[in-house]
Amino acid sequence: EAQVTQNPRYLITVTGKKLTVTCSQNMNHEYMSWYRQDPGLGLRQIYYSMNVEVTDKGDVPEGYKVSRKEKRNFPLILESPSPNQTSLYFCASRRYRASNEQFFGPGTRLTVL
Amino acid sequence: DQQVKQNSPSLSVQEGRISILNCDYTNSMFDYFLWYKKYPAEGPTFLISISSIKDKNEDGRFTVFLNKSAKHLSLHIVPSQPGDSAVYFCAASEGGSQGNLIFGKGTKLSVKP
Numbered sequence: 363e364a365q366v367t368q369n370p371r372y373l374i375t376v377t378g379k380k381l382t383v384t385c386s387q388n389m390n391h392e393y394m395s396w397y398r399q400d401p402g403l404g405l406r407q408i409y410y411s412m413n414v415e416v417t418d419k420g421d422v423p424e425g426y427k428v429s430r431k432e433k434r435n436f437p438l439i440l441e442s443p444s445p446n447q448t449s450l451y452f453c454a455s456r457r458y459r460a461s462n463e464q465f466f467g468p469g470t471r472l473t474v475l
Numbered sequence: 476d477q478q479v480k481q482n483s484p485s486l487s488v489q490e491g492r493i494s495i496l497n498c499d500y501t502n503s504m505f506d507y508f509l510w511y512k513k514y515p516a517e518g519p520t521f522l523i524s525i526s527s528i529k530d531k532n533e534d535g536r537f538t539v540f541l542n543k544s545a546k547h548l549s550l551h552i553v554p555s556q557p558g559d560s561a562v563y564f565c566a567a568s569e570g571g572s573q574g575n576l577i578f579g580k581g582t583k584l585s586v587k588p
Contacts (some may be wrong), residue, residue, distance in 0.1 A: 366518070395575075404481075405519070405564060405578035420575065452518050464576065466511075466518030 364389045366467035368453050374473045375443055383438045383454030383470050391465075393456045394436040395420065396428065398449040399469075406453065411436055443474040477568050478502045480554040481579035498565030498579055501546065505567040507574065510539060510550045513562045513581070519563050522563075523550070555586045 364386055366387045375381055387394065395410035397420075407420030410432040426441040436455075440447060453467040480499045484500055488494045490570040498508075506527040523538045525548070532539050538578035539550045562581045568574030 397578075402580060404479075404580035405566075407575055410575060421577075463521040466520065468516070468518050469516070474566075 366453055366455055366465050368451075368467040368470050370470060371468065372471050374475065376475050377444055378442050380448070381440050381472075383440075383445060383451060383453075383472070385436045385438065385467060386390040386434050387436075387453075387465070388434065389455065389457070391455035391457050392433070394430070395454050395464075396426070396438050397452045397454065398422065399452060400449050406417065408438070408451075428438065441465070443472075445474050446473060448474045476501070477579070478505075479565055479579040481559040481563075481565055481582045483582050484580070485583040485585070487585045487587060488555045490586055491554045493587065494550075494559065494584055496550040496552075496563050496565075496582050496584065498548050498550075499546055500548075500567050500579040502567070502569065502577075503546065505577075506570070507568045508539070508541060508548050509566045509568075509576065511564040511566060511578075512535075512559075512565065519587055520562055528560055535537050552584075555584075557586050557588050560586045 565579040
């Protein structure tokens with residue numbers, strides 16, 4: 363089954379404790395991205411990657427890092443989480459940057475205390 | 476400043492009637508528009524798209540209309556079904572389908588039996 367998976371689905375952590383949210387897709391997609399969804403703000407792009415070792419900032423990259431060492435994986439790293447990063451995070455992938463359809467993962471609800 | 480605006484946070488419609496979800500945008504460089512549907516506890520799923528060279532695109536019960544002069548697009552669902560109850564996100568990009576997607580805040584549609 364074609365899918366985008368994220369782990370963990372739910373995470374409660376404390377300020378300053380480094381964490382990583384993993385994202386994996388099994389569709390051999392080149393393009394992957396991370397979004398956060400906040401009430402009243404919709405989906406905002408954090409980072410994206412057009413291929414292995416190619417990443418770039420989205421609209422709200424501050425406080426986040428990503429890496430793309432393999433095509434299937436695109437982890438999101440919060441080196442020193444803060445309460446304003448409490449949010450619902452979605453990973454997404456599409457075949458190429460020019461592809462029509464983007465597939466989203468199920469989401470990771472992060473709470474930073 | 477929101478470049479993609481969905482001014483109605485919610486909409487309630489009777490089963491069998493038409494649902495009309497609206498979206499406005501401010502960036503005249505946007506030339507590709509999409510609608511995504513999101514159920515609770517799931518990631519958004521692609522619904523339908525339209526490029527700026529068209530003013531209408533139809534897929535079954537779903538039709539998207541684009542009015543470039545008004546910088547406005549709408550999604551029509553006819554007839555509406557209870558299973559259509561979800562949050563609908565409008566998204567736009569520039570550079571055709573190659574651009575990064577900018578999402579609106581979403582509109583929660585409730586279809587009542």
